[in-house]
Amino acid sequence: MIKLLTLIVIALAAVTIWRLMRVLELVRDLRNEDEQITDKDNRVNGRLMLWFLVLGMGGMTYFTIDAKKYLLPVAASKHGALTDSYLYINFALIIVVFFITQILLFYFAWKYQHKKGQKAFFYPVDHKLEFIWTIIPAVVLMGLIVYGLKLWINITAPAPKEAMVIEVYGKQFDWTARYSGGDNTLGRSNFKLITDDNQLGVDSLDENGKDDKITRELHLPVGSKVIFKFHSRDVLHSAYFPHLRAQMNCVPGMTTEFFVEPTITTDSMRLITGNPKFDYVLLCNKICGVAHYNMRMKMVIEPADDFKKWYKTQPYVFARPDAAPAVVPADTVKTAQASAQNRKIVASK
Ligand SMILES: [Cu+2]
Secondary structure (H helix, E strand, C coil), X not given: CHHHHHHHHHHHHHHHHHHHHHHHHHHHHHHCCCCCCCHHHHHHHHHHHHHHHHHHHHHHHHHHHHHHHHCCCCCCEHHHHHHHHHHHHHHHHHHHHHHHHHHHHHXXXXXXXXXXXXXXXXXXXXXXXXXXXXXXXXXXXXXXXXXXXXXXXXXXXXXXXXXXXXXXXXXXCEEEEEECCCCCCCCCECHHHCCCCCCCCECCCCHHHCCCEEECCEEEECCCCEEXXXXXXXXXXXXXXXXXXXXXXXXXXXXXXXXXXXXXXXXXXXXXXXXXXCCEEEEECCCCCCCHHHCEEEEEEECHHHHHHHHHCCCECCCCCCCCCCCCHHHHHHHHHHHHHHHHHHHHC
Protein backbone atom coordinates (compact mmCIF):
# COMPACT_ATOMS: atom_id res chain seq x y z
CA MET A 1 0.00 0.00 0.00
CA ILE A 2 2.81 2.39 0.96
CA LYS A 3 4.60 1.47 -2.27
CA LEU A 4 1.48 2.30 -4.28
CA LEU A 5 1.05 5.64 -2.52
CA THR A 6 4.73 6.49 -3.11
CA LEU A 7 4.31 5.70 -6.80
CA ILE A 8 1.20 7.91 -7.00
CA VAL A 9 3.05 10.80 -5.29
CA ILE A 10 6.00 10.46 -7.69
CA ALA A 11 3.64 10.39 -10.68
CA LEU A 12 1.77 13.49 -9.43
CA ALA A 13 5.07 15.33 -8.85
CA ALA A 14 6.17 14.52 -12.41
CA VAL A 15 2.86 15.81 -13.80
CA THR A 16 3.14 19.01 -11.72
CA ILE A 17 6.69 19.73 -12.96
CA TRP A 18 5.62 19.11 -16.53
CA ARG A 19 2.66 21.52 -16.20
CA LEU A 20 4.88 24.19 -14.58
CA MET A 21 7.32 23.99 -17.50
CA ARG A 22 4.43 24.48 -19.88
CA VAL A 23 3.26 27.56 -17.94
CA LEU A 24 6.78 29.05 -18.10
CA GLU A 25 6.86 28.43 -21.87
CA LEU A 26 3.52 30.17 -22.32
CA VAL A 27 4.68 33.16 -20.23
CA ARG A 28 7.79 33.47 -22.41
CA ASP A 29 5.69 33.29 -25.57
CA LEU A 30 3.46 36.08 -24.24
CA ARG A 31 6.48 38.28 -23.55
CA ASN A 32 7.81 37.52 -27.02
CA GLU A 33 11.20 36.47 -25.66
CA ASP A 34 13.50 34.27 -27.74
CA GLU A 35 15.26 31.40 -26.11
CA GLN A 36 18.84 32.47 -25.51
CA ILE A 37 21.61 29.92 -25.45
CA THR A 38 24.92 31.47 -24.56
CA ASP A 39 28.46 30.20 -25.15
CA LYS A 40 28.64 29.50 -21.46
CA ASP A 41 25.62 27.16 -21.72
CA ASN A 42 27.34 25.28 -24.51
CA ARG A 43 30.57 24.95 -22.54
CA VAL A 44 28.74 23.69 -19.46
CA ASN A 45 26.78 21.19 -21.49
CA GLY A 46 29.95 20.01 -23.25
CA ARG A 47 31.68 19.44 -19.91
CA LEU A 48 28.60 17.67 -18.54
CA MET A 49 28.87 15.26 -21.48
CA LEU A 50 32.41 14.34 -20.38
CA TRP A 51 31.31 13.97 -16.76
CA PHE A 52 28.43 11.80 -17.84
CA LEU A 53 30.87 9.64 -19.80
CA VAL A 54 33.26 9.21 -16.87
CA LEU A 55 30.59 8.61 -14.20
CA GLY A 56 28.50 6.42 -16.52
CA MET A 57 31.44 4.23 -17.49
CA GLY A 58 32.64 4.02 -13.89
CA GLY A 59 29.17 3.07 -12.63
CA MET A 60 28.65 0.59 -15.44
CA THR A 61 32.00 -1.12 -14.74
CA TYR A 62 31.42 -1.22 -10.99
CA PHE A 63 27.88 -2.63 -11.19
CA THR A 64 28.83 -5.18 -13.86
CA ILE A 65 31.65 -6.54 -11.71
CA ASP A 66 29.41 -6.40 -8.63
CA ALA A 67 26.65 -8.36 -10.43
CA LYS A 68 29.03 -11.27 -11.01
CA LYS A 69 27.99 -12.70 -7.66
CA TYR A 70 24.55 -13.43 -9.11
CA LEU A 71 25.95 -15.55 -11.94
CA LEU A 72 25.98 -19.34 -11.83
CA PRO A 73 29.23 -21.00 -10.77
CA VAL A 74 31.50 -22.64 -13.34
CA ALA A 75 29.71 -25.13 -15.62
CA ALA A 76 29.69 -28.72 -14.34
CA SER A 77 29.44 -30.41 -17.74
CA LYS A 78 31.52 -30.61 -20.90
CA HIS A 79 28.87 -28.91 -23.01
CA GLY A 80 28.32 -26.32 -20.31
CA ALA A 81 31.97 -25.25 -20.49
CA LEU A 82 31.60 -24.82 -24.27
CA THR A 83 28.42 -22.75 -24.07
CA ASP A 84 29.96 -20.62 -21.31
CA SER A 85 33.04 -19.91 -23.42
CA TYR A 86 30.76 -18.86 -26.27
CA LEU A 87 28.86 -16.55 -23.92
CA TYR A 88 32.11 -14.97 -22.72
CA ILE A 89 33.28 -14.37 -26.30
CA ASN A 90 29.99 -12.53 -26.89
CA PHE A 91 30.41 -10.53 -23.69
CA ALA A 92 33.98 -9.56 -24.63
CA LEU A 93 32.92 -8.35 -28.10
CA ILE A 94 29.97 -6.40 -26.73
CA ILE A 95 32.10 -4.72 -24.06
CA VAL A 96 34.81 -3.66 -26.54
CA VAL A 97 32.25 -2.24 -28.98
CA PHE A 98 30.35 -0.57 -26.13
CA PHE A 99 33.44 1.25 -24.82
CA ILE A 100 34.60 2.41 -28.28
CA THR A 101 31.18 3.73 -29.38
CA GLN A 102 30.20 5.38 -26.08
CA ILE A 103 33.57 7.08 -25.59
CA LEU A 104 33.45 8.46 -29.15
CA LEU A 105 29.82 9.56 -28.75
CA PHE A 106 30.37 11.68 -25.63
CA TYR A 107 33.86 12.84 -26.60
CA PHE A 108 32.52 14.20 -29.92
CA ALA A 109 29.59 15.89 -28.16
CA TRP A 110 32.14 17.80 -26.07
CA LYS A 111 34.70 18.39 -28.83
CA TYR A 112 32.22 19.69 -31.41
CA GLN A 113 30.08 21.82 -29.12
CA HIS A 114 28.65 24.94 -30.74
CA LYS A 115 30.99 27.92 -30.89
CA LYS A 116 30.27 31.22 -32.52
CA GLY A 117 31.59 31.42 -36.06
CA GLN A 118 32.28 27.69 -36.27
CA LYS A 119 30.48 25.94 -39.12
CA ALA A 120 29.70 22.25 -39.40
CA PHE A 121 31.61 20.43 -42.12
CA PHE A 122 29.24 19.09 -44.78
CA TYR A 123 30.13 15.44 -45.39
CA PRO A 124 27.31 13.86 -47.38
CA VAL A 125 28.59 10.40 -48.34
CA ASP A 126 31.65 8.20 -48.29
CA HIS A 127 31.18 4.77 -49.87
CA LYS A 128 34.49 3.45 -48.61
CA LEU A 129 33.63 4.32 -44.99
CA GLU A 130 30.16 2.82 -45.27
CA PHE A 131 31.61 -0.32 -46.80
CA ILE A 132 34.04 -0.70 -43.88
CA TRP A 133 31.47 -0.21 -41.15
CA THR A 134 29.10 -2.62 -42.85
CA ILE A 135 31.60 -5.34 -43.64
CA ILE A 136 33.33 -5.49 -40.22
CA PRO A 137 30.16 -6.17 -38.16
CA ALA A 138 28.93 -8.56 -40.89
CA VAL A 139 32.14 -10.62 -40.74
CA VAL A 140 32.19 -10.66 -36.93
CA LEU A 141 28.52 -11.72 -36.77
CA MET A 142 29.09 -14.41 -39.41
CA GLY A 143 31.99 -15.73 -37.32
CA LEU A 144 29.81 -15.84 -34.21
CA ILE A 145 26.98 -17.57 -36.03
CA VAL A 146 29.22 -20.20 -37.64
CA TYR A 147 30.98 -20.92 -34.35
CA GLY A 148 27.63 -21.04 -32.51
CA LEU A 149 26.18 -23.47 -35.06
CA LYS A 150 29.25 -25.68 -34.71
CA LEU A 151 28.74 -25.73 -30.94
CA TRP A 152 25.04 -26.45 -31.32
CA ILE A 153 25.71 -29.39 -33.65
CA ASN A 154 28.26 -30.72 -31.15
CA ILE A 155 25.89 -30.32 -28.18
CA THR A 156 22.88 -31.89 -29.88
CA ALA A 157 24.79 -34.71 -31.61
CA PRO A 158 23.45 -38.22 -30.88
CA ALA A 159 24.75 -39.65 -27.60
CA PRO A 160 27.27 -42.49 -27.78
CA LYS A 161 25.74 -45.98 -27.40
CA GLU A 162 27.34 -46.60 -24.01
CA ALA A 163 25.72 -43.51 -22.44
CA MET A 164 23.73 -44.37 -19.32
CA VAL A 165 20.00 -44.01 -20.04
CA ILE A 166 17.96 -42.23 -17.37
CA GLU A 167 14.33 -41.28 -17.72
CA VAL A 168 13.27 -37.98 -16.17
CA TYR A 169 9.52 -37.92 -15.67
CA GLY A 170 7.79 -34.64 -14.87
CA LYS A 171 4.32 -34.16 -13.48
CA GLN A 172 2.52 -31.43 -11.56
CA PHE A 173 4.53 -30.84 -9.34
CA ASP A 174 7.52 -33.09 -8.99
CA TRP A 175 10.13 -35.11 -10.82
CA THR A 176 10.77 -38.84 -10.79
CA ALA A 177 13.82 -40.53 -12.28
CA ARG A 178 14.04 -44.05 -13.69
CA TYR A 179 17.39 -45.73 -14.23
CA SER A 180 17.54 -48.30 -16.98
CA GLY A 181 19.63 -50.87 -15.05
CA GLY A 182 22.25 -53.28 -16.34
CA ASP A 183 20.73 -53.68 -19.80
CA ASN A 184 20.87 -49.86 -20.19
CA THR A 185 17.44 -50.01 -21.83
CA LEU A 186 14.31 -48.52 -20.31
CA GLY A 187 11.30 -50.80 -20.17
CA ARG A 188 8.26 -49.70 -22.19
CA SER A 189 5.85 -47.44 -20.37
CA ASN A 190 2.33 -46.25 -20.97
CA PHE A 191 0.32 -43.66 -19.08
CA LYS A 192 -2.67 -46.07 -19.01
CA LEU A 193 -0.65 -48.37 -16.75
CA ILE A 194 -0.08 -45.70 -14.11
CA THR A 195 -1.20 -46.81 -10.64
CA ASP A 196 -0.22 -45.89 -7.08
CA ASP A 197 2.41 -48.64 -7.16
CA ASN A 198 3.55 -47.95 -10.70
CA GLN A 199 3.83 -44.17 -10.90
CA LEU A 200 5.49 -44.08 -14.30
CA GLY A 201 3.25 -46.71 -15.91
CA VAL A 202 6.11 -49.13 -16.68
CA ASP A 203 4.92 -52.17 -18.62
CA SER A 204 5.50 -55.27 -16.46
CA LEU A 205 5.44 -57.49 -19.56
CA ASP A 206 8.54 -55.85 -21.01
CA GLU A 207 11.75 -57.66 -19.96
CA ASN A 208 13.76 -54.43 -20.29
CA GLY A 209 11.78 -52.88 -17.45
CA LYS A 210 12.54 -55.65 -14.95
CA ASP A 211 15.83 -54.13 -13.78
CA ASP A 212 14.68 -50.49 -13.97
CA LYS A 213 14.89 -48.54 -10.76
CA ILE A 214 12.85 -45.52 -9.68
CA THR A 215 14.46 -42.79 -7.61
CA ARG A 216 13.46 -39.48 -6.05
CA GLU A 217 16.96 -38.06 -6.34
CA LEU A 218 19.19 -37.91 -9.38
CA HIS A 219 22.66 -39.34 -8.92
CA LEU A 220 25.24 -39.21 -11.72
CA PRO A 221 28.75 -40.68 -11.72
CA VAL A 222 31.26 -37.94 -12.48
CA GLY A 223 32.98 -38.25 -15.86
CA SER A 224 30.28 -40.57 -17.21
CA LYS A 225 28.13 -40.12 -20.27
CA VAL A 226 24.43 -39.76 -19.53
CA ILE A 227 21.46 -39.49 -21.80
CA PHE A 228 18.27 -38.19 -20.25
CA LYS A 229 14.95 -39.23 -21.78
CA PHE A 230 12.30 -36.74 -20.78
CA HIS A 231 8.60 -37.42 -20.38
CA SER A 232 5.65 -35.55 -18.96
CA ARG A 233 2.47 -36.95 -17.49
CA ASP A 234 0.23 -33.88 -17.73
CA VAL A 235 1.33 -30.51 -19.11
CA LEU A 236 4.47 -29.05 -20.65
CA HIS A 237 7.38 -28.96 -18.23
CA SER A 238 10.95 -28.04 -18.88
CA ALA A 239 13.77 -29.96 -17.24
CA TYR A 240 16.42 -27.38 -16.42
CA PHE A 241 19.84 -28.27 -15.02
CA PRO A 242 21.32 -24.79 -14.46
CA HIS A 243 24.76 -26.06 -13.39
CA LEU A 244 25.03 -28.40 -16.36
CA ARG A 245 23.77 -25.60 -18.65
CA ALA A 246 21.19 -28.00 -20.04
CA GLN A 247 17.46 -27.64 -20.57
CA MET A 248 14.88 -29.66 -22.45
CA ASN A 249 11.11 -29.50 -22.73
CA CYS A 250 9.11 -32.40 -21.34
CA VAL A 251 6.16 -32.90 -23.65
CA PRO A 252 3.19 -35.18 -22.89
CA GLY A 253 3.03 -38.03 -25.39
CA MET A 254 6.56 -37.78 -26.74
CA THR A 255 10.15 -38.44 -25.73
CA THR A 256 12.74 -35.69 -25.79
CA GLU A 257 16.35 -36.22 -24.83
CA PHE A 258 19.55 -34.50 -23.87
CA PHE A 259 23.08 -35.84 -23.58
CA VAL A 260 25.36 -34.58 -20.79
CA GLU A 261 28.77 -35.39 -19.38
CA PRO A 262 29.01 -34.22 -15.76
CA THR A 263 32.54 -33.13 -14.87
CA ILE A 264 32.45 -31.73 -11.31
CA THR A 265 31.29 -33.66 -8.24
CA THR A 266 28.98 -32.09 -5.67
CA ASP A 267 31.85 -32.10 -3.14
CA SER A 268 34.19 -30.25 -5.52
CA MET A 269 31.47 -27.74 -6.36
CA ARG A 270 30.98 -27.08 -2.62
CA LEU A 271 34.65 -26.14 -2.46
CA ILE A 272 34.47 -24.03 -5.64
CA THR A 273 31.42 -22.09 -4.45
CA GLY A 274 32.63 -21.95 -0.83
CA ASN A 275 29.16 -23.11 0.18
CA PRO A 276 29.18 -26.36 2.20
CA LYS A 277 25.42 -26.71 1.67
CA PHE A 278 25.57 -26.46 -2.13
CA ASP A 279 23.53 -29.01 -4.07
CA TYR A 280 22.89 -29.43 -7.76
CA VAL A 281 19.23 -29.16 -8.72
CA LEU A 282 16.90 -30.10 -11.49
CA LEU A 283 14.27 -27.39 -11.84
CA CYS A 284 11.14 -26.95 -13.90
CA ASN A 285 11.56 -23.98 -16.21
CA LYS A 286 8.03 -23.81 -17.65
CA ILE A 287 5.34 -22.16 -15.59
CA CYS A 288 3.26 -25.30 -15.31
CA GLY A 289 0.81 -24.45 -12.52
CA VAL A 290 0.41 -23.10 -9.00
CA ALA A 291 3.24 -25.11 -7.39
CA HIS A 292 5.63 -24.74 -10.35
CA TYR A 293 8.13 -22.88 -8.17
CA ASN A 294 8.38 -25.94 -5.96
CA MET A 295 9.07 -28.44 -8.75
CA ARG A 296 12.65 -29.41 -8.14
CA MET A 297 14.77 -32.48 -7.56
CA LYS A 298 18.13 -32.74 -5.85
CA MET A 299 20.96 -33.98 -8.04
CA VAL A 300 24.20 -35.47 -6.79
CA ILE A 301 27.32 -35.84 -8.93
CA GLU A 302 29.72 -38.25 -7.28
CA PRO A 303 32.56 -40.70 -7.93
CA ALA A 304 31.49 -43.96 -9.64
CA ASP A 305 31.98 -46.04 -6.47
CA ASP A 306 29.69 -43.81 -4.42
CA PHE A 307 27.18 -43.91 -7.22
CA LYS A 308 27.21 -47.73 -7.21
CA LYS A 309 26.65 -47.79 -3.44
CA TRP A 310 23.73 -45.40 -3.67
CA TYR A 311 22.26 -47.23 -6.65
CA LYS A 312 22.15 -50.52 -4.73
CA THR A 313 19.89 -48.95 -2.12
CA GLN A 314 17.26 -47.83 -4.63
CA PRO A 315 14.06 -49.81 -5.20
CA TYR A 316 13.21 -51.63 -8.43
CA VAL A 317 10.07 -50.69 -10.32
CA PHE A 318 8.98 -54.30 -9.87
CA ALA A 319 10.40 -56.48 -7.09
CA ARG A 320 13.37 -58.25 -8.65
CA PRO A 321 16.37 -58.59 -6.34
CA ASP A 322 18.58 -60.47 -8.83
CA ALA A 323 18.61 -57.75 -11.50
CA ALA A 324 21.93 -56.36 -12.74
CA PRO A 325 23.42 -53.10 -11.37
CA ALA A 326 23.32 -49.80 -13.21
CA VAL A 327 25.76 -48.91 -15.91
CA VAL A 328 28.82 -47.07 -14.59
CA PRO A 329 31.64 -45.60 -16.62
CA ALA A 330 34.21 -48.34 -15.92
CA ASP A 331 32.21 -51.10 -17.59
CA THR A 332 30.10 -49.12 -19.97
CA VAL A 333 31.45 -50.87 -23.08
CA LYS A 334 30.91 -54.35 -21.65
CA THR A 335 27.38 -53.41 -20.68
CA ALA A 336 26.66 -52.00 -24.10
CA GLN A 337 27.70 -55.34 -25.62
CA ALA A 338 25.67 -57.23 -23.04
CA SER A 339 22.64 -55.08 -23.66
CA ALA A 340 23.01 -55.60 -27.40
CA GLN A 341 23.01 -59.34 -26.72
CA ASN A 342 20.03 -58.97 -24.39
CA ARG A 343 18.14 -57.17 -27.08
CA LYS A 344 18.89 -60.00 -29.50
CA ILE A 345 17.63 -62.56 -26.96
CA VAL A 346 14.46 -60.54 -26.34
CA ALA A 347 13.94 -60.08 -30.07
CA SER A 348 14.29 -63.81 -30.75
CA LYS A 349 11.74 -64.71 -28.08
CU1 LIG B 1 6.72 -28.05 -14.29
